[in-house]
Amino acid sequence: MHNGRVLTIGQFSQFTHLSVRTLRRYHDAGLLEPAQVDETSGYRYYTADQIPTAQVIHRLRELDVPIVDVRQILRSPDPAVRGELVADHLRRLEAQLDRTRAAVASLHRLLQPERAQLDVEVRHVPAVTVAAVEGEVGSDDVLDWYAGAMAELDAVVSSPAGSPGGLYDNSLFETGRGHLLVYRATENPPSVGRVHPVTLPPVDLAVATHVGEHDDIDVTYGELGAWVVNNALAVDGPVRETYLVGPRDTSTSTAWRTEIGWPVFNVTP
């Protein structure tokens, strides 16, 4: 170990606590270019002033920031922009943390030996013409799409009747994309922007009510599914959700009430 101003990859590795392998990968990925690369031997040489950069990379990777995003952060010359990108990721981390908390809570509920029986009711829903917004949405974008569509509906529908609702294509969870429709019932549905009148077909629905946030709504889906299997023949067709009490109505998310309606026929009581 013996030279003054320039470090071999092994020396640099000792100063940064990044493995030689990882440093090579970061070079290949364009994250951390060695200060100098010997053309004939391919040896990578680093300088001491690259150590802070390596450490920033180390921290970002510890926070599971994808390598491409790390590259973007490092390459933005403006520190303000860089700070904003980092802040973005920290917000993402927060959101992830919320989801983790919700999953822990849901897991506890699932593991409780005795759980309350789900009330399921079969209800005939006649055809109705509503103001709706439709779209093909990837499962990652559902929440954003939903918020935008509902805002547009609210802006256009002046005197809504009943609670807002949505129709969910079953393929959403399978292919990652699916047809979504959100609606508000109203007289004389307008046709403005994405909002247009849609006639929902009549169905028989097996309806259960999910209480609380939607993080563990799949549990209610599962319980409703079990009921449907044992009491009816399910039919293909989008699931209908109705937002009896949602974020627009209350600030306490434990008070949310969401009706889930699964299309069924031939109920065997």
Added chain:
Amino acid sequence: MHNGRVLTIGQFSQFTHLSVRTLRRYHDAGLLEPAQVDETSGYRYYTADQIPTAQVIHRLRELDVPIVDVRQILRSPDPAVRGELVADHLRRLEAQLDRTRAAVASLHRLLQPERAQLDVEVRHVPAVTVAAVEGEVGSDDVLDWYAGAMAELDAVVSSPAGSPGGLYDNSLFETGRGHLLVYRATENPPSVGRVHPVTLPPVDLAVATHVGEHDDIDVTYGELGAWVVNNALAVDGPVRETYLVGPRDTSTSTAWRTEIGWPVFNVTP
């Protein structure tokens, strides 16, 4: 979609919000055996009472519990044991969260445009015979090994002199394993259990003090490394850490003081 008691994988997928692909993988991995598998066609059939199990798996996977551990949890018949395994993972999650918090804090410090200059002092350390515990340790086990070794030292060394210290093989961060040595200086070092006298060779050390917990001690390592590169020729040899103020001395981890000593020679002032 049409049968009463038994579900195809696609139907089960809709009720559990797990993709068909993932269900097949969980079958192969022994997580969720279908209630019935057609011998000739290989078709998987599930029943409604498998839905809760699928949901527990879903939650555990959301929490990044490895599939092998999920299998272990599901296969433990005793609910108390199962609860303990889950609690284990939640504790691991907490620890992970602490590390994330530390990384965020460290990142903020790293991104501050002006950072305090590190004080580095070159110090000659004469040879000294100490009571030591040595071992080859994998990098994942360092903390545990350290705690055990230090406890053993404390139990055996009755009148220690100065602060405890450690020697860290540089290969630790490279190969994932390395030689570790922790010591306490004392007169007439005893030889009991793993504790035995070791004579540490004399060295010149470039010494810097790291303040606070060790989550971001690599930053101080890096700054010290930069100093060493610019002011000395580093020599091979284990890094020496001295725990001036550590968890044994204070309950406020921001008050920790750790000296890092890098072996150097030929200092160029």
Added chain:
DNA sequence: TTGGACCCTCTCCCAGGGGGAGGGTGCACA
């Protein structure tokens, strides 16, 4: 000059998913 530590590239492996090819099944409707 030679030995040994160091460095290079290349290929394979891992988890835990996604995507698609190529082909067999089941069921409703004609």
Added chain:
DNA sequence: TGTGCACCCTCCCCCTGGGAGAGGGTCCAA
């Protein structure tokens, strides 16, 4: 009773971000 089509099967490759090792070149000090 066919036939079409949605569904299911297995097998293989891809992704990220690492680790492991083979086979061979390079640097430097003794």
